[in-house]
Amino acid sequence: MVMDKIQGGYSILTYETLGIPTPFPVGNINCYLIKNEPITLIDCGVYTPKALESLTDQLRNFGLELGDVKQILITHAHPDHCGLASVVKKYSNAKVYLHEKEINKAMDRAEHLKRIELHLAYYGLPEDLRHEMHNYFKWQLDFVQPLKKFEVIEDGHIFTFDGAELQVILTPGHAIGHLCYFEKSDRLLFSGDLMLGSLLEPISIEPYRRERGLVDYIESLKKLSSLNISLILPGHGKPMSDIEAHLKRIANNHQQRKKQILDIIKGEGKITPFRIASRLWPKLNMFLGISEVLGYIDLLIMEGKVQEDQTESRLIVFHVKPFDTLNENIV
Ligand SMILES: [Zn+2]
Incomplete structure (x- = not known):
């Protein structure tokens, strides 16, 4: 999808959706390429040769190389969203931005998963299933390169582009430091995994302390419903425009x-x-x-x-x- 228009002499945010394959049941991840300077990626896919090749090819379709990427804005530190960030950074020296509450996950996913395994035992997961989960988590580790250098951003931070701005909105629920990126003029929301249109709510256990994922998630949705969003650009699946209907469906499910x-x-x-x-x-x-x-x-x-x-x-x-x-x- 291409957005490119002139308003009052300034060009507005110009972006493309890059579908990058993942080995997970969720299928492709949508990474978003912002073509205004500085060239930016919102999320960047898993650490696999296939994902790297796909990202490189799709950038090339727009006349860009990995080396042209100046910054990567991470919505949250799950492997499908930031697994490839270190590699892109290596090629481009791009700055990688994320929320501080995602740092532990991004730097040491092995430790993160080890702690989650322990929590699952307390929550009653029997030993045979814990063993299966351990193998599943171990398999997942292959799809992330730990992030060593990054910049921390907070709620309300504004990224300035040539003719456009993106506002950072902290939206915990799916992950404790989950960020959405909001473009005010066209009221676009790059929403990561906050709203996926699936039957279950996309919340997940955090290993460092018992977070109230669904309580946070509902608060995050309330925050977003006040923004008068025209289009949601999710991390997986198709864009969504009928935000109110979506929020109503979520509220019914909850009850x-x-x-x-x-x-x-x-x-x-x-x-x-x-x-x-x-x-x-x-x-x-x-x-x-x-x-x-x-x-x-x-x-x-x-x-x-x-x-x-x-x-x-x-x-x-x-x-x-x-x-x-x-x-x-x-x-
Ligand atoms: Zn995801």
Whole structure:
């Protein structure tokens, strides 16, 4: 897609969508090439020869080489978004920008995954599935080159281009330091993995402390709904223009799923996040399933309906808050 127009003597942001292959079930990642100076990539794909070749070929279609890239704006430090950043930097000496809360992930993904494995054990993932998860995480490590040099950016930072600007918006939820990039004149939002149009919300466990992914995610969506966005340019899939319908669909899903999870907890006494996730989605990757369940449990805890406990063997379990049961009995 090409956007190129003149407004009041200034050219507005000119961008192209580059679909870069990944080995993950999600399929291609959309990287965005900003052709205004300084030449910029928003995200840059996984660390595979195929992705590098695809990126190089697509840049060439626009008369550019890897060496022409001056900066890379990372939405978040997952392998499909920043795995190739070190390599592009090596060819181009481009500056790589990301939020400080993504630094640990970008610099040492092995440690990040090791900590997540530990959390999954506390959340009830049985040993055989932990072993499978360990192998899956190990496989993922091949698709990232650790990032050694980068620049840290904060919410509100403005990137200035020849005739255009991009504003950084911190939107935690999918990742704790997830950033969107907003172009004010045309009201475009480069949204990374914040809104993917999928059935499950794209939230994930963070390993350094228990973040409230879904609570953050809902706050991030509220922040975006006030921007009057005309087009969302996501990290995967097609652009979305009917933002309000999308937000409504998300809100409906939340209500239904929250009730479903509360009903399971009510029927079980004490239950681990893993057991809830495997009841709801027996075939799903349990990293995603447990992340999703914890998100809804955080909402239920905030509403005073559910309580968290830890067993002697350090398993995290949830149960209905006694007051809620009492209330129901009275009613
Ligand atoms: Zn992604």
